[in-house]
Amino acid sequence: MQYIPNILFIIALVAGIGYFTLNIRKVIRNIKLGQKVDASDHTSERWANVFRIALGQSKMTVRPISGFLHIIVYVGFIIINIEVLEIIIDGIFGTHRIFSSLGSFYGFLIGSFEILALLVLVSVIVFWIRRNIIKIRRFWKSEMKGWPKSDGNIILYFEMVLMILFLVMNATDVSFQEMNNGNVVSKYVASMFSGTPEGTLHIIERAAWWLHILGILAFLNYLYFSKHLHIMLAFPNVYFGKVVPKGKFKNLESVTNEVKMMMDPNIDPFAAPAEGATEAPSKFGASDVMDLSRIQLLNAYTCTECGRCTDECPANNTGKKLSPRKIMMDTRDRLEEVGKNIDKNGEFKDDGKQLLDDYITREELWACTTCNACVEACPVSIDPLSIIMEMRQYLVMEQSAAPAELNVAMTNIENNGAPWPYNQMDRLNWKDEK
Amino acid sequence: MTEQIKVPTMAEYAAQGKQPEVLFFVGCAGSFDDRAKKITKAFVKLLNKANIDFAVLGTEEGCNGDPAKRAGNEFLFQMQAMTNIEVLNGYGIKRIVTTCPHCFNTLKNEYPELGGNYEVMHHTQFLKSLLKEGRLKVEGGKFKGKKITFHDPCYLGRANNEYEAPRELLEKLEMELVEMKRNKKRGMCCGAGGAQMFKEPEAGDQDVNVLRTEQALETSSEIIATGCPFCMVMMTDGVKAKNAEDNVQVMDVAEMIASAEDL
Ligand code: SF4
Numbered sequence: 001m002q003y004i005p006n007i008l009f010i011i012a013l014v015a016g017i018g019y020f021t022l023n024i025r026k027v028i029r030n031i032k033l034g035q036k037v038d039a040s041d042h043t044s045e046r047w048a049n050v051f052r053i054a055l056g057q058s059k060m061t062v063r064p065i066s067g068f069l070h071i072i073v074y075v076g077f078i079i080i081n082i083e084v085l086e087i088i089i090d091g092i093f094g095t096h097r098i099f100s101s102l103g104s105f106y107g108f109l110i111g112s113f114e115i116l117a118l119l120v121l122v123s124v125i126v127f128w129i130r131r132n133i134i135k136i137r138r139f140w141k142s143e144m145k146g147w148p149k150s151d152g153n154i155i156l157y158f159e160m161v162l163m164i165l166f167l168v169m170n171a172t173d174v175s176f177q178e179m180n181n182g183n184v185v186s187k188y189v190a191s192m193f194s195g196t197p198e199g200t201l202h203i204i205e206r207a208a209w210w211l212h213i214l215g216i217l218a219f220l221n222y223l224y225f226s227k228h229l230h231i232m233l234a235f236p237n238v239y240f241g242k243v244v245p246k247g248k249f250k251n252l253e254s255v256t257n258e259v260k261m262m263m264d265p266n267i268d269p270f271a272a273p274a275e276g277a278t279e280a281p282s283k284f285g286a287s288d289v290m291d292l293s294r295i296q297l298l299n300a301y302t303c304t305e306c307g308r309c310t311d312e313c314p315a316n317n318t319g320k321k322l323s324p325r326k327i328m329m330d331t332r333d334r335l336e337e338v339g340k341n342i343d344k345n346g347e348f349k350d351d352g353k354q355l356l357d358d359y360i361t362r363e364e365l366w367a368c369t370t371c372n373a374c375v376e377a378c379p380v381s382i383d384p385l386s387i388i389m390e391m392r393q394y395l396v397m398e399q400s401a402a403p404a405e406l407n408v409a410m411t412n413i414e415n416n417g418a419p420w421p422y423n424q425m426d427r428l429n430w431k432d433e434k
Numbered sequence: 435m436t437e438q439i440k441v442p443t444m445a446e447y448a449a450q451g452k453q454p455e456v457l458f459f460v461g462c463a464g465s466f467d468d469r470a471k472k473i474t475k476a477f478v479k480l481l482n483k484a485n486i487d488f489a490v491l492g493t494e495e496g497c498n499g500d501p502a503k504r505a506g507n508e509f510l511f512q513m514q515a516m517t518n519i520e521v522l523n524g525y526g527i528k529r530i531v532t533t534c535p536h537c538f539n540t541l542k543n544e545y546p547e548l549g550g551n552y553e554v555m556h557h558t559q560f561l562k563s564l565l566k567e568g569r570l571k572v573e574g575g576k577f578k579g580k581k582i583t584f585h586d587p588c589y590l591g592r593a594n595n596e597y598e599a600p601r602e603l604l605e606k607l608e609m610e611l612v613e614m615k616r617n618k619k620r621g622m623c624c625g626a627g628g629a630q631m632f633k634e635p636e637a638g639d640q641d642v643n644v645l646r647t648e649q650a651l652e653t654s655s656e657i658i659a660t661g662c663p664f665c666m667v668m669m670t671d672g673v674k675a676k677n678a679e680d681n682v683q684v685m686d687v688a689e690m691i692a693s694a695e696d697l
Pocket residue numbers: 309312313314315316322323324367368369370371372373374375384385388
């Protein structure tokens with residue numbers, strides 16, 4: 001009988017981690033539905049970005065208040081998790097505070113955890129106030145209705161509860177309080193429990209301990225369904241982020257080959273393709289998630305829905321439908337839908353839907369000025385613009401569905417080398433004009 | 435303003451078997467848009483003044499392809515790019531300067547993979563280097579002490595990380611630079627990029643250029659400076675929309691230097 005708690009603990013741990021692993025494997029499978037990309041270049045720059053942007057949170061502090069609070073929560077989250085190690089060992093072996101034998105160093109550790117827990121609690125409450133009372137504009141855009149809105153708050157409640165449980169667990173641990181080693185915050189919480197019989201305290205302590213670890217496991221499994229997945233994916237995502245100048249858009253290699261053929265009078269356009277020649281892709285641009293690259297799909301899972309991109313987007317600022325955050329959320333939603341389709345049918349069965357039109361409208365795509373403000377603003381190196389561009393390519397090259405005025409401009413470029421209807425032979429006339 | 439400007443073409447240089455120090459890629463706006471042509475001429479005057487051995491492609495130049503590419507027409511872009519590259523490589527061009535950040539960005543970043551490798555500079559970078567080498571001198575003159583704000587063109591700033599060259603030139607004019615709230619990395623687009631210049635905007639509650647102009651007017655500057663012919667058109671229209679033509683002028687940095695020198 002005495003091993004029942006240990007066994008229950010191990011079952012919870014295995015179930016929690018197991019279900020999480022299952023879902024992460026789904027994420028990986030879904031990302032692999034995208035096109036392969038070679039990202040073996042710029043290795044040192046990529047690592048530097050991981051240190052600066054992901055670990056160092058350099059983009060977060062562009063907005064100082066939320067940046068500062070986020071750093072507290074982030075540091076707190078990482079450091080307090082050291083404590084989880086002790087909880088797991090205690091849970092499996094039925095020990096109690098196995099590391100307390102470290103003496104004053106243990107006190108130092110727990111002391112830091114307690115201070116951080118308090119700071120995290122305060123930060124999270126401020127975050128909640130910013131979202132729900134001050135109603136910061138970017139959290140109240142049209143794409144933030146329903147689940148995304150609840151998701152943002154659920155995470156905050158999770159964190160509040162976990163931090164409170166951690167402090168209560170320490171406060172009601174009689175032997176820990178008697179040790180008086182590291183209980184810098186919990187001793188004040190403990191005073192709230194003064195007069196409570198020791199037996200009751202023990203029950204509260206055990207309850208808090210169990211709820212704390214079960215809460216952490218639940219939180220871990222919540223990630224997959226949430227924008228909070230970024231706490232893991234931000235690191236690889238930043239690694240794979242754009243490392244060339246933002247103005248440099250990809251040149252489509254398949255097009256290059258065709259244009260070269262068209263321009264080279266020595267190549268016989270009807271000749272059979274050379275042995276080993278790369279085959280032209282079946283499709284130009286993107287109309288669904290499978291046409292996007294794996295990095296773009298990773299981007300979609302990483303998006304924190306913070307809205308910094310949308311807040312800087314000139315189209316969105318002036319009331320247009322385009323929101324770069326929505327581009328990322330739509331991509332993830334569609335990818336999840338495709339994933340569920342595969343779960344159900346064993347392979348993807350055409351569902352008559354696609355990313356274009358069913359999720360992202362043409363009106364949104366054509367409103368983009370390609371200004372890169374969204375790319376610059378994103379704290380985790382997401383590139384919504386690249387998705388917009390590839391969808392435009394699909395519209396123009398596969399469907400000839402550009403807005404009429406753009407077709408006029410493009411015809412002009414084709415015929416007279418300028419987007420306006422001027423003759424190329426007049427290109428130097430300015431020289432002699434007064 | 436009476437002095438004739440000298441604009442030699444590459445064909446002329448080649449006929450004499452000579453190479454210019456730099457090729458000036460004028461661009462479509464700089465060649466055809468009435469307002470942008472003034473920027474082109476102002477820049478040429480500065481080149482003449484500094485005795486720079488330069489040439490233009492003239493009728494052999496074609497659109498760099500940026501609007502086509504950003505509208506999604508990769509075919510048309512690459513056709514334009516390869517046609518230009520053929521001409522440029524045929525003349526053995528090594529260095530290029532442009533007055534348009536879109537030409538600058540495309541030539542610098544997107545041409546190399548297609549076989550066009552050049553040292554490409556925006557005119558503000560080029561002018562900065564002339565000042566540094568002492569080939570051109572700039573003094574405050576009539577702009578001294580005036581309030582000015584600088585609108586960062588997206589394709590110079592965020593796209594290529596050049597925020598300082600235009601500002602250093604303005605500093606030389608001894609003006610009081612007042613930054614807009616959204617500047618440099620966080621500067622807001624004028625609304626022209628991504629081929630928006632050539633189409634009507636989507637429905638919304640305001641035009642992008644008007645919002646950006648409002649931000650510029652908030653600085654109560656006498657001059658809105660920029661370094662892009664498209665920003666020029668957008669901001670000029672914005673100023674008109676706000677009925678502020680009498681209080682504020684939109685100028686390219688090159689025009690300001692030329693005008694300070696009474697060219
Ligand atoms: S690049 Fe497009 S989507 Fe991104 S901020 Fe600029 S206009 Fe908005």
